[in-house]
Amino acid sequence: MKRIVTMKTRDLKASAKNGGCGECQTSCQSACKTSCGVANQKCENKAK
Amino acid sequence: MIHSYKLGGYNIVLDTASASVHCVDDIAYDAINAYKTGPREKLVRDICEKYGIDKSEAEECLNDIAALESEGKLFSEDDYKPNLDFLEKRAPVIKALCLHVAHTCNLNCEYCFAAQGKYHGERALMSFEVGKRALDFLIESSGNRHNLEVDFFGGEPLMNFEVVKRLVAYAREREKECGKHFRFTLTTNGMLLDDEVTDFANREMDNVVLSLDGRKEVNDRFRKTVGGVGSYDTIVPKFQKFVKARGDKSYYMRGTFTHFNTDFTEDIRTMLELGFDQLSMEPVVCPPGDAYALTDEDLPILFEQYEKLANMMRKRRDEGKPFTFYHYMLDLEGGPCVYKRISGCGSGTEYVAVTPTGELYPCHQFVGNPKYLLGDIYDGIKRKDITDEFKKCNVYSRKECDSCWAKLYCSGGCAANAYNATGNISGVYKYGCELFKKRMECAIMLKVDEMMSSAENV
Numbered sequence: 235m236k237r238i239v240t241m242k243t244r245d246l247k248a249s250a251k252n253g254g255c256g257e258c259q260t261s262c263q264s265a266c267k268t269s270c271g272v273a274n275q276k277c278e279n280k281a282k
Numbered sequence: 283m284i285h286s287y288k289l290g291g292y293n294i295v296l297d298t299a300s301a302s303v304h305c306v307d308d309i310a311y312d313a314i315n316a317y318k319t320g321p322r323e324k325l326v327r328d329i330c331e332k333y334g335i336d337k338s339e340a341e342e343c344l345n346d347i348a349a350l351e352s353e354g355k356l357f358s359e360d361d362y363k364p365n366l367d368f369l370e371k372r373a374p375v376i377k378a379l380c381l382h383v384a385h386t387c388n389l390n391c392e393y394c395f396a397a398q399g400k401y402h403g404e405r406a407l408m409s410f411e412v413g414k415r416a417l418d419f420l421i422e423s424s425g426n427r428h429n430l431e432v433d434f435f436g437g438e439p440l441m442n443f444e445v446v447k448r449l450v451a452y453a454r455e456r457e458k459e460c461g462k463h464f465r466f467t468l469t470t471n472g473m474l475l476d477d478e479v480t481d482f483a484n485r486e487m488d489n490v491v492l493s494l495d496g497r498k499e500v501n502d503r504f505r506k507t508v509g510g511v512g513s514y515d516t517i518v519p520k521f522q523k524f525v526k527a528r529g530d531k532s533y534y535m536r537g538t539f540t541h542f543n544t545d546f547t548e549d550i551r552t553m554l555e556l557g558f559d560q561l562s563m564e565p566v567v568c569p570p571g572d573a574y575a576l577t578d579e580d581l582p583i584l585f586e587q588y589e590k591l592a593n594m595m596r597k598r599r600d601e602g603k604p605f606t607f608y609h610y611m612l613d614l615e616g617g618p619c620v621y622k623r624i625s626g627c628g629s630g631t632e633y634v635a636v637t638p639t640g641e642l643y644p645c646h647q648f649v650g651n652p653k654y655l656l657g658d659i660y661d662g663i664k665r666k667d668i669t670d671e672f673k674k675c676n677v678y679s680r681k682e683c684d685s686c687w688a689k690l691y692c693s694g695g696c697a698a699n700a701y702n703a704t705g706n707i708s709g710v711y712k713y714g715c716e717l718f719k720k721r722m723e724c725a726i727m728l729k730v731d732e733m734m735s736s737a738e739n740v
């Protein structure tokens with residue numbers, strides 16, 4: 235593609251099948267404690 | 283749904299439901315934005331006219347867009363709502379505690395959401411017995427979750443350091459036999475940091491959050507001792523020593539900005555000059571009437587500041603002196619699965635706060651609000667009605683989020699902010715949304731920039 239560069243991102247549809255283990259960090263247990271953001275969290279699913 | 287914006291010299295197109303990120307040229311940018319608005323022939327004609335390219339080139343661009351659409355990377359449908367079912371059925375577990383080991387503080391910061399550490403109650407320290415029972419409660423409530431998180435919080439947790447040490451030792455003892463792994467965090471104002479605390483924290487704490495607002499005059503405006511003396515001169519040398527000893531383990535230098543320092547990138551600059559490179563700067567949480575509350579007029583200034591910050595990061599990265607900013611850290615490839623992205627922050631469900639006497643609240647920001655007292659660590663959660671309400675807080679529970687491009691980066695916002703702004707945990711704190719979306723635009727731009735500049739170097 236000449237005019238569009240697509241970044242590598244996690245396939246969210248696929249993550250619906252193998253995700254949801256819940257091992258990742260709780261959103262607020264971090265530097266912030268005053269707002270919610272999830273995109274900066276690491277996935278910790280071993281079976282991914 | 284797509285969201286397109288221009289920032290940092292890039293044209294960026296985000297596809298909400300797939301969380302795809304595209305960096306495009308002007309022609310593709312216009313073409314994508316017009317793609318769903320009219321017949322293809324008209325699109326081709328418009329593009330050719332505007333950009334003076336031939337028909338075949340315009341066709342090629344539209345074909346690329348069509349290909350991305352069929353791959354599910356543009357104009358994709360958000361059909362994750364049924365996945366909430368899985369979350370509903372997943373056995374409820376608690377995996378994170380905010381342990382309020384000290385409802386007292388050695389500073390007297392006027393803007394403290396915890397009312398000078400006391401959470402509108404009595405001064406109190408958590409006893410070892412209460413803390414121990416809280417950890418047992420966490421282990422018992424955590425089902426088969428392996429990773430458990432405990433944040434030593436306050437007030438000022440180091441005012442109860444002996445108990446913190448004993449609790450960590452106790453948890454380390456129990457984790458082996460239970461097959462669990464504890465991750466500890468400490469949030470401190472730095473006043474009591476000494477060699478012993480430093481050794482301990484660097485050994486046992488996965489993360490340490492150090493509170494400093496940046497420039498001396500900014501920090502000392504609010505972060506004062508009870509006697510009214512600014513804390514900057516005391517804490518900065520301690521923090522520097524601490525961070526040096528910490529090596530490459532993670533920490534955050536965390537500041538708060540208010541109406542009085544909307545030029546917060548200057549505070550970030552100060553932090554950098556002091557030698558700190560893992561930073562976080564948060565908008566103050568307070569009632570709208572307060573003199574230091576952020577105002578609507580502040581918003582454009584803050585937007586500009588967030589952009590300025592992103593540019594500072596690019597520049598420092600190119601100079602080989604990179605730093606991280608908590609809200610600009612994005613993991614596009616290894617980030618959270620869709621369940622995490624739709625399920626909200628976890629307050630009152632997988633995350634609870636424990637007071638010095640062992641009461642349970644949905645999160646640290648609800649502590650002291652009798653309406654949200656859930657139960658205690660001895661008899662567990664009594665108010666299932668409240669936890670059910672929190673369980674329902676997710677990205678599909680608010681109509682504002684439905685049409686928001688940032689929903690899968692945000693997962694529905696902070697229940698506490700929503701409550702403070704609207705009186706209801708399922709409301710939306712719009713001001714926070716505006717800041718959040720701006721931060722995401724900047725964070726994604728930085729990722730795009732990283733990719734594009736490394737592509738140039740190949």
Ligand code: SF4
Nearest residue numbers: 683686689692695715
């Ligand atoms: S930014 Fe606001 S509107 Fe958007 S998903 Fe988050 S809470 Fe909802």
Ligand code: SF4
Nearest residue numbers: 262627645696697698
């Ligand atoms: S409600 Fe807000 S402050 Fe409380 S845990 Fe959730 S995001 Fe954090």
